[in-house]
Amino acid sequence: MAIKNHLPNALTCLNLLCGCVALTLILGFDAGLATFSQQPAFLRWHPMVNAAFLIGIAAVADFFDGLVARALHVSSPIGKDLDSLADMVSFGVVPGAVLFKLLQYILPQTQLPNSLAYLAFTVSIFSALRLAKFNNDTRQSDSFIGVPTPANTMLIVSLPVILAHDKFGLSGLILNPWVLLGLTFLMSGLLVAELPLFALKFKNFKWQDNSLRFVFLLLSLLLLVLLQAAAVPLIILLYVVLSVVRRPAKA
Template sequence: MKQHLPNALTCLNLLCGCVALSIILSYGADDFIVHGKELSTAPGSSPWALLLPAAYLIGIAAIADFFDGLVARALRVSSPIGKDLDSLADMVSFGVVPGAILFKLLQHVLPSTQLPESLAYLGFVVSIFSALRLAKFNNDTRQSDSFIGVPTPANTMLIMSLPVILAADRFGLSRYILNPWVLLGLTFVMSGLLVAELPLFALKFKNFKWQDNSLRFVFLALAVVLLVLLQAAAVPLIILLYVALSVLRPARG
């Protein structure tokens, strides 16, 4: 039984990704338009709140993705099949889903511009580079204890946070998020960071000693503070902080 537990968690990741994708694609661009009234910042008042269930499911998928490897190592039941299954599940939850989110955001904003509406499909560039990232990860022995390039779950958390921020915009960020050039820029910047030769630390604790995990402890503490102060708006800053701390101090600690 224990040898099936990690794969069960991976399948939970996949299930959450599939359901989240179905939610995202079930709404058209017009569903996210507020007609005849000023947008409120109260939770649930924005049409973008329609995507909150998808965001919660991706959060569950990220937790399952974190624990499937942890459980496999703890039970010593790792296998090539489990590794491949993990990548296939990640491709849906952390590859196709963020591309679909960017597609929906671009599909919403492009009709009000002079840009071709077909540019919305560029959101799926993230999905392509996520596939490249996952393929590289499976064949790169340098990434056993750290990462080279932004991990797909981190990229997805950033992109998935955008509709969550829009659902209750406390800080007036909608005007920036719903800008086609910002969305297109984010698409290509994050796509590049997925496959960049950029060393990033992993949140894997072999022990809980300060000298071995100081960077992880500092990052987690700052992330908690940002989440308390800014809620969903903190997520892009946390991903930026993750990259910045890795670049400024790329040591293993």
């Protein structure tokens, strides 16, 4: 069998590998999260920050596996199932683990029960529901219904990166248990909400067919330049707002 037939699945497996390694870094880290701000900026390679970068690689692999499969005309039901299984680890279990670890750190400093940290895995449960829904919803071929799991995960894994390079004094907000629990339930709901969102799928590069995508990408780039890691939650918010304000463009 030609090598090209295996290339999309190899990218999917790279996604899965990155998710597995990220998960070991997140759950295997026991030191206090305060160590984020106690090192020089160039040394802040915290395990959870490393995990976030691995998830970034997983997201890139996830984007290109489908693109490559379509370009090479080697799409298959096995590839689709493998993609969902990999996504469940990288974009389902990992975000739950990040929220769990953050809550596990902050809850002992409050009067709230430590067991509330396990509510973080609500995100993982709803990610599974989101992926199952996506696989069986014919409306989601050119757009999405509900926030995609990679977008949700990029928002959540950006939190440790923001903590590591907190130039805007956001640590107190991020490490507030009510904020973390609120984010858990908000994003869980948005994963399965009947909310039409555009997809970053370009069938051509004409402005009239992709104006919404181009505007989103340009604004996202501007936010990243200005705010760096702190821009990620705003980019996800921008994605939702632009989708709500203007229905998904038909490409």
